[in-house]
Amino acid sequence: MLQTHPINHTAIWAQLHQHQRSTRFLHMRDLFAQNPARFEQMHVQLHGLLLDYSKNRITEDTLQLLVQLAEAADLRGWMDKMRRGDAINISENRAVLHTALRLPESASVYVNGHNVVPDIQRERERALAFAEAVNNGSHLGAHGDTITDVVNIGIGGSDLGPQMATLALKPYRQRVNVHFVANVDGANLAQTLEQLNPARTVFIVASKSFATPETLLNARAARTWFLQQGFAEADIGRHFVAVSSQVAAATEFGIAPANVFAMFDWVGGRYSVWSAIGLPLMCAVGAAHFNDFLAGAHAMDTHFFNAPLRHNMPVLLGLIGLWYNTFYEAASHAVIPYDHGLRRLPAHLQQLDMESNGKQTGRLGEHLDFDTGAVIWGEEGVNCQHAFFQLLHQGSRLIPSDFIVPVQSHYPLGKQHQVLVANALAQTEALMRGKTLAEAHAELAHLDNQSRDMLAPQKVFPGNQPSNTLMLDAVTPFNLGMLLALYEHKVFVQGTIWGVNSFDQWGVEYGKVLAAAIEPQLANTETLAHDASTNALIAHYRKHHEHNT
């Protein structure tokens, strides 16, 4: 059933606004003091992943109302549609089946009457076999050399997910080094090539559409570099492979069909790390670990599709995020991984969340009269404590955050991991509790009255700043799979309730078209007809670029 009227016209929406007005002065410090069972009632554990959502401005009533909101938006119905392969990406008339990519072999999912699971298995096995051959030295370079380096050339979803996961799973690294080139800024490719021996390098050209200009330009530049290093066209086959849903476009580009690993149009770029787009990750960690990564995501899918909404990890994360975003008008959401390997997680989640839900038009074309997707941002802990946490603790804005903390580190280094974890937990406690004026006064008892009156208010922490804590037993392939699938479903939960199509991205098209028009104008002398600012900036570039060359 398509929702026929925007969610903000429902009774439950109004009830949640009312509930927000009546509970907004509650302080979490008091909620904890009043209810010793608060953590017990507000956490979920799934395998090696614990979500503690008790440090939020919520009561059990809030959760019940939010669950009713999800029901009013027919969340269950939309989950079923996604799972069974209905074309829920209606603006592109496509199914949305990243969950199918992590199904066991015995499962089946039909798209237009065709079971896609065997196709998925076939392409995954081809990609895993290639990664294995590169790692075990059976795939040699054109001159008979062992491959030592793999370079993924791709951008957006063809970069961020695999890059983040490759960094996160570095302790599971096999033999080859894996590099990522995304930016069309020549520095990205040039600085990568500087480190490489072409005889020992394989390039993966990763592009779902095989039409992304930045990726194709970088791929052409890499090919030119390769040929300039004493290799022939005939050698390209052993050094260039591609991943794409447009196999014909990849072969036209000059990559032999046998070297093209297919992905499918029903997986969105930002949800594609589970497909052949995961090839660099497969090269980095090998088949067994990649399969564990898929198994972790499947475990989260199973939980998501089956657990009651009130105890469903992605649903809770989605609903609590929406509570702040929609009913408190919190514009942003921070993600703070206390794990060096997860340092690119905020970047991956930026694309996942902001490209999915950064929309103000509903899936039926209606204008949505309320705020949707949050600004996702973050940085690895503890570094950010020494940078922007001041604003979280004493700034004027409500900024909900997720703290991601592994229990075991792959690099414990004496007490370093213990110190790291202590910092993470201390931050969530401080954000929640705050420090009252009376407490600040008591701390400054040794000062004279005048100094104390001046300093004490500055040492007050309002607290009541919400956070979720996600504790992983360790950053293993399985747990990382669960974590990423958790966020994918969180985004789906929010998008479904707001009524947006989380799987298209029309908003990235306009800039691409204008860039294509401006690019030749930077080098020619044609009269410009943009606005005065753009005209002047192009003129400035023309003038100074000529000076420099």
Ligand SMILES: O=P(O)(O)OC[C@H]1O[C@H](O)[C@H](O)[C@@H](O)[C@@H]1O
């Ligand atoms: O994989 P590709 O087709 O090259 O696309 C790469 C990226 O660019 C596009 O502009 C989209 O905004 C992204 O969703 C996509 O992941």
